Amino acid sequence: MFLLAFCALLAATPPSATAAQSTSSDTTQYSVPVRSVPLAVTEALGANVILNLFDQATHAHPEEFKVSWQSVWDNIQEGFEWDDNHFTTNNFAHPYNGNIFFNAGRSNGLSYYESMPLAAAGSLTWEYAGEVNRPSFNDFINTTVGGIALGEMFHRTAATIRDNRATGMRRVWLETAGFLVDPVGGFNRIFRGEVSRVYANPQERDPSALSVWLRFGVRSRGDQDFRFGSEATGSVTDLRLLYGDPWGEVKKPFDTYSFRIEAASADSGFLNGLRGEGAIVELGHPDEKPVMHRYLLTQCFDFFDNAAYQYGGQSVQMRWMKRWKKTENSSFSSMVGAQGIILGAVNSEHVGLTQRSYDYGPGLGTDVLLVWMRHGYPLLRGEYSIAWLDTKAGDNASHWLHRGDLEATYLFTDNLGASAAAGYFRRDSYYDDAPDVHQWSPEWRAGLTLRTH
Amino acid sequence: MASRTDIAHALRAGLLALVLLAAPRFAAAAPAWGGMWWSLGGAYSSTKADCRDCEEQEYVDTGSFIGRVGYAVSPRVRLGGEYTRTFRQQTGPDATLSTVSAVAQWNMVRAVPIIIEVGYGISRASYSVEENGNVVGIHRNGIALNLGVGSEWPIGPVAIGPYGAMYVGGLGDVQTPTTVARDVLVLSWFAGLQVTMP
Secondary structure (H helix, E strand, O other): OHHHHHHHHHHHOOOHHHHHHHHHOOHHHOEOOOOOHHHHHHHHHHHHHHHHHHHHHHOOOHHHHOOOHHHHHHHHHHOOEOOOOOHHHHHHHHHHHHHHHHHHHHOOOOOHHHHHHHHHHHHHHHHHHOOOOOOEHHHHHHHHHHHHHHHHHHHHHHHHHOOOOOOHHHHHHHHHHHHHHOHHHHHHHHHOOOOOOOOOOEHHHOOOOEEEEEEEEEEEEOOOOOOOOHHHEEEEEEEEEEEOOOOOOOOOOOOOEEEEEEEEOOOOOOEEEEEEEEEEEEOOOOOOOOOOEEEEEEEEEEEEEOOOOEEEEEEEEEEEEEEEEEEOOEEEEEEEEEEEEEEEEEEOOOOOOOOOOEEEEEEEEEEEEEEEEEOOEEEEEEEEEEEEEEOOEOOOEEEEEEEEEEEEEEEOOOOEEEEEEEEEEEEEEEEOOOOOEEEEEEEEEEEEEEEEO | OOOHHHHHHHHHHHHHHHHHHHHHHHHHHOOOOOEEEEEEEEEEEEEEEEEEOOOOOOOEEEEEEEEEEEEEEEOOEEEEEEEEEEOOOOOOOOEEEEEEEEEEEEOOEOOEOEEEEEEEEEEEEEEEEEEOOEEEEEEEEEEEEEEEEEEOEEEOOEEEEEEEEEEEEEEEEEEOOOOEEEEEEEEEEEEEEEEEEO
């Protein structure tokens, strides 16, 4: 699947020169989507109807989805609760569902800000009227906030994959790949006959920069004594998308974002990590050319499932960026972030619920990222992040999460190279009424790297 | 048989629905959003606390206050801060919720002056619990979430309109004299009127 996505982006990525021409020329060359609020609302709510009918037909407990006016009224009366679904369901599946609601707005011509209430409305109607169970407080936040972050990234990624000027089989492949990334957008394109029409591309297809990295190789995770056994060693695949120039102007939310997804054969879950961060707004654009430092407000989506911890979180971040240009081909940049975690989930030993083995709560975080760029790619990259969560559902506890990574990459050609990395995950959980827990896990990775830009 | 609280909820919901249905009549005069804005309002509110494995609690009906200030980032989107407080009952059990939140408001279609609000911030709840015949007051801070819907009808330099909202305070575990209430959530429904300087 990662390879498919990489190939689709490879096929869709315009040559760098073309991209540069596009961004500097008249913006009237871009197509503007037709704006329809009624259609956006209908699709967001219609997605719930379809999901409800699907669950009634396929779920192990279909009675949970046989809703009635009485069940809706009961839910209104009883109000929110914290639910106890599995970690991946609550921290990945629900945000993904929120992306469907959000993109009902984006694919019907609504802006990022205008599509936000659709994510909330879709989530709220599902919680109160999509299932019989009491509405879930954590689901509402994860679906809405996570859906906005994932939705905007998927919307823009699909726009870079699709090419309205393509014809023939290439068009078929690109539309198919775009549909998989952004199903609601794909549905609307079929509905409006845009999949087969040759016309101008939207502005989102021409970011100020675009690079996609696919890394595959071997990864081994060690135990707390730094022993690396064969049972924790296996293949790893890592796809990264860098959309927009991180030093370019941010006119609209997510004009620049980074998205990374990692899957491995030997760890606690197939999906090991998913992290997206997009710039919402620039706080004071410095009057210097080239820009050497800047402040951004960003939105982040996090999902980590590894031997040391499980963590899922929705957050906003103040980010300070600075760079130093040494020579024409060499530069050094740093990023420091201060994160406000709206809602995070961390695995916990003492929750005592049937399915849920994690705590929920708000928190704070910080991270530092240092990058040495050589010939336009990150030769050496180091990052360290710390997050603190104060439990509001689960055990009374404070959780501290650490994540560090040092990665070296060398490109033999413009598109092919090799990389090696060392990483570290750590969780320190301090419980009010139970023994504290300290877990950590080191890792190393090595493999081939493919790049398109 | 429906309880008095059920009927009060139904009446409030029905009133709010009627008012919102009537709102489009006033749309033609609604000004486009821009620059700073503020609003003040009062509401009838119903508040209850709930926790994991707790018995179902009754709603406590009181009045409440709401104040907001912010900036319109586009003709359809406002951002701002909000303070709300439910008043304490003069008699009976205490169930009050205060929130300080960052809020976003949307008016998706100018011709239909229905305003949606979502907010997130911090909450403080006070609740009285009866244990062994003694009433014990509990105070706890937590996270706050609010979802609201309302309207604005221009009258002179201001706009007046109804709003209804749901405020939720996520407090975590709360220690009472004899036990621990797990994963406490406080829920408060608002239905009232607000004055806005758009």
